[in-house]
Amino acid sequence: MKMNWNTIAGPEVVVDSRKAKRNIARMQEKAQTAGVDLRPHFKTHQSPLIGKWFGPPEQTPIAVSSVPMARLFADAGWRDILIAIPLNPRQLPAYNRLAREITLGLTVEHIDALKTVQRLMHPIDLYVEIDAGYGRTGISWRESRRIYELLKAAHELPQVRHVGILLHAGNSYTTRGDHGIAQVHQESLERLQQLLADSPIPTDSIRVSVGDTPTCSRMDSFPGADEIRPGNYVFYDWQQQRIGACDWSDIALAVACPVIARYPERGEVVVHGGAVHFSKDFVLIDGKPRYGQVMRITSDGWGGPIQDAYVHGLSQEHGKVKVPDTLMAELQLGDLLVIVPAHSCLVMDASKGECVLIR
C-alpha cells in the first residue's frame, strides 16, 4: 500500500506492519525449530491491536512488566500472562482479581514475597527470578542456597500451580555482535543449568523462562530453557541495530516529525518531536548521545538511514537534527523526517500504544 504521508501532521509514531509481522513470524519459526515455547513480552508495544499479530489472544501466552499492562491485555482476551517484574506486595488486590480471571504468572526473588502469594485466593504460576550476571533484579546465581530455599517453599504453597525460574540476560544489551551476544547467552544458560543440577525439587516440574531480544534474535538454541520471552524484536530499534541484533531493514517503528525550523548555518533543522516522543534514551557514537536516525522516505514507508542525519538534542517537544548539506538544501518547513528512535519500547510507552500503521 502506498503511504500517504500527507495525512500525518506529526509528530506521530509510525509502525510498518509488514516488517513487524515478519519479525514476529521469524521468532515464531525460531522457537519452533529450537523446540521452545515463545512468550512474547508485550511491554514493547502495549497495544491489543498489534498483540493480535502474534496469534489469537487466547492461544498466546505473554509477558508484561506491570499490573496495568496485565489488566489491559486480560481485558482484551489474553488468558496466560506473566508479570515479569518482582512482585509488589501493595498490588495484592489486583493480583487476586487477575488470578481469578486468567493464568497469572508472578515473579519473586525473596522469600518475604511469599507472604503476599499466601494471601492469594486463586492459584498462580510462580517464577523465581535468577540473576545470571546482569545485576538488576533476581537472586544471584551464586546464592544457590537462597534459590533452592525459595523454589522449595514456592513448590509447597497451595496457591502455586507451577514453579518456574525466570532469567533476563539484560547484559546482552551492552555487547556488540554475535560473538559478544553468544558469550552472554552461553554463560547465562550454563549458570542456570548448574543451578538446576542440584535442584531440591524435580527439575521437570520447573519451567525455565529466559529471553532478551539480542540473544533470541541471534542465537538458535536455548539449552535447558522451556520458553523464550523476547519483546523488543517486534519493532527493533537503533540500539538493537548497534548491538547487532537486527539490520536497519528489520526496524519496524519510526517517529514522523515535521520540520519546524531550519538552520543552514548550524547544519541542522529542528523538528516537532522531543523527549516526550523519543524518550531520552540514546545510542552513544563518538562519545555523544544520538536519540534517533533519519531514514529515507519511500512511497510505501521508509528505506535505509541517511548518512550524517540524526537527532543530537532533545527538549520536551523539540528535536535538534543534524542534516547533511544536500538534505538541508531541499528541506522546507513542514516537511516530514522519518526517524528511527534509539529505543522503541519507550517510544510506544510515551504514545500509550497509539500509532499510525502502514502497509
Add this chain to the structure above:
Amino acid sequence: MKMNWNTIAGPEVVVDSRKAKRNIARMQEKAQTAGVDLRPHFKTHQSPLIGKWFGPPEQTPIAVSSVPMARLFADAGWRDILIAIPLNPRQLPAYNRLAREITLGLTVEHIDALKTVQRLMHPIDLYVEIDAGYGRTGISWRESRRIYELLKAAHELPQVRHVGILLHAGNSYTTRGDHGIAQVHQESLERLQQLLADSPIPTDSIRVSVGDTPTCSRMDSFPGADEIRPGNYVFYDWQQQRIGACDWSDIALAVACPVIARYPERGEVVVHGGAVHFSKDFVLIDGKPRYGQVMRITSDGWGGPIQDAYVHGLSQEHGKVKVPDTLMAELQLGDLLVIVPAHSCLVMDASKGECVLIR
C-alpha cells in the same frame, strides 16, 4: 491533611498541592510587583485540574507546546492560549479550529511560515521567536534584518491581531546559582532591547514575551518585557534545585515507588519505577547521571532529601536506587520510596497528567 501512603500501590506521581499553590502564588506576586503579565506554561502539568490553581481559566492566559495541549485546555475553558513552538504547516486545520474558539497565539521564526498564517480564517496573535543565545529555535538576535522583515510582514497580515516577540532563554538551564542566572537574564533582555530600538513597527504595538523558570524564579525585574512565561516553577524538580532556581522544600512533585527487591551487598534496592515514570532525564553528579533523589517520608507528605539515596539506573519499569546502610537496614519489600525526579515536566507527561494530590 495526613497522607495515607497505604492507598498507593505505586509507582504513582504525587503532587503536594500546598507547595504547588505556594509556588504559583509567589510567581503571581513577583509578576505583579515587576509590572509584567504572567502567562504560565502549562506543558509542565498538562492537567486542567491543576491548571485551575492558577486562577479562573477564562482569566488566565497560558502557553502550551503542542496542538493537542492547546485543544485540551481550550476544551476545558481556557480562552487565551499561546502555542510556544514554531508553527507546523501541517497543523493548519487544527489552528483554524482553535482560532475560531479562542484567542490563539502562534509562533514563527521564518518568513515561509506566514504562508500558513495567510490561510487562517480567523485572527490570531503572532509571535516572532528570537534566539538570544540559547541556540535551539528562533532567529538569532544577530540577524536583525530577518527579524525586522518578519515583524513587518506579520504586522501587515490581516490575520494578525497582535504582533509579539518571544524568547526562551533555555541557556539558563546550564548555569548554576544567581550569578549565572542573572548573566543569562541580563544578556538576553539587553539583546532584545537592542533589537527593538530599531524596530520597523511601533514598539508599543509589539508584545514582548520572555521566560524560563530559572530566571523568573530568581530575578525580580524584566526590563522591556510585557509578560513572563515560566512553566516548571509550579512543581520545580532536582534540576531546578541544582541550578539554584528553588530549594528542596519548594519541590511539589515526586514519584512514590514500591521497593520490589533488596540488595544489601550492592548497597541498593530496586523499585518499581523506571524510565516510563521518571523519563531518562538526569542531573550529573561526579560525572554520573542521577535520575531521582529519595526524600524523607513524613506524616503529611515528604521532607528533605536523604543523603546518599538516589536513583542511579533505570530500565523500562525498574529503578536501581543506591541507599545508605541505615536505610537499607529498615527497608522491607513493598515499602514506598518517595523520589524527586530530575525533570518534573517529563514525569507529568509520562503520566498524562494523572497524579495523586496530597494536602
